[in-house]
Amino acid sequence: MSTQNQKVAIVTGASQGIGAALVEGYRKLGHAVVATSRTIAPADDADVLTVQGDIADPATAERVVTAAVERFGRIDTVVNNAGVFVAKPFTDYTAEDYATVTGVNVAGFFRLTQRALPHLLAQGGGHVVSVTTSLVDAADSRVPSVLASLTKGGLQAATKSLAIEYATRGVRVNAVSPGTIRTPMHAPETHDFLAALHPVGRMGEVADIVDAVLFLETAPFVTGEILHVDGGMSAGH
Numbered sequence: 001m002s003t004q005n006q007k008v009a010i011v012t013g014a015s016q017g018i019g020a021a022l023v024e025g026y027r028k029l030g031h032a033v034v035a036t037s038r039t040i041a042p043a044d045d046a047d048v049l050t051v052q053g054d055i056a057d058p059a060t061a062e063r064v065v066t067a068a069v070e071r072f073g074r075i076d077t078v079v080n081n082a083g084v085f086v087a088k089p090f091t092d093y094t095a096e097d098y099a100t101v102t103g104v105n106v107a108g109f110f111r112l113t114q115r116a117l118p119h120l121l122a123q124g125g126g127h128v129v130s131v132t133t134s135l136v137d138a139a140d141s142r143v144p145s146v147l148a149s150l151t152k153g154g155l156q157a158a159t160k161s162l163a164i165e166y167a168t169r170g171v172r173v174n175a176v177s178p179g180t181i182r183t184p185m186h187a188p189e190t191h192d193f194l195a196a197l198h199p200v201g202r203m204g205e206v207a208d209i210v211d212a213v214l215f216l217e218t219a220p221f222v223t224g225e226i227l228h229v230d231g232g233m234s235a236g237h
Contacts, residue, residue, distance in 0.1 A: 007029075008031060011081055012080055014040055021209075022210055033048045036051040075126070076127070079131075090146045101147040134178060136152050137177065138233045159226065175227065176209055181206060199237060
């Protein structure tokens, strides 16, 4: 079970793919983890607490933070991994698309981070890290993605702003900006196309993103960083 000095991380979008691997990565670091998603199942590990809920719902952020403090007594890290990606031509986006993408990508980040920050400060500092997309920095005509750029670009800007606002109070704020990662959400028949989007000629792996997040977690002099893990996408084509 958790000890009083054990650090605690919250991970959103934690039921599969990158999120599930991040839960495992933080456990290997020795952290207890509060893992949340809409469909997450109970965990066998006593140091992993799962909370079901849509992070776009303000009540979910409140329940996650409350559960973390009640179960483990503290919060040290918030990993804003949950994200929705809808690739459509700009004029094809619907009001429902807009509400869904902004609800998870922006409102979910805002509400959870805002509620968790006082608990990080109570520990004398902590870390907030968000997962964005390199399409923010390198738009691609083959992947129309205005809503991703609007929302994840906002997270990147907020990352720098929060990093400066909290720099003297021990809270570091960073982001990882991936290319396309091989996860179950990408059908195998799309892999060749997706691999070709990257200058290195292949998709990224889940472990690439986990390693990047954990590097930032353990890098005390790094804050305000947007770490591109994208096979060269953001550098050019």
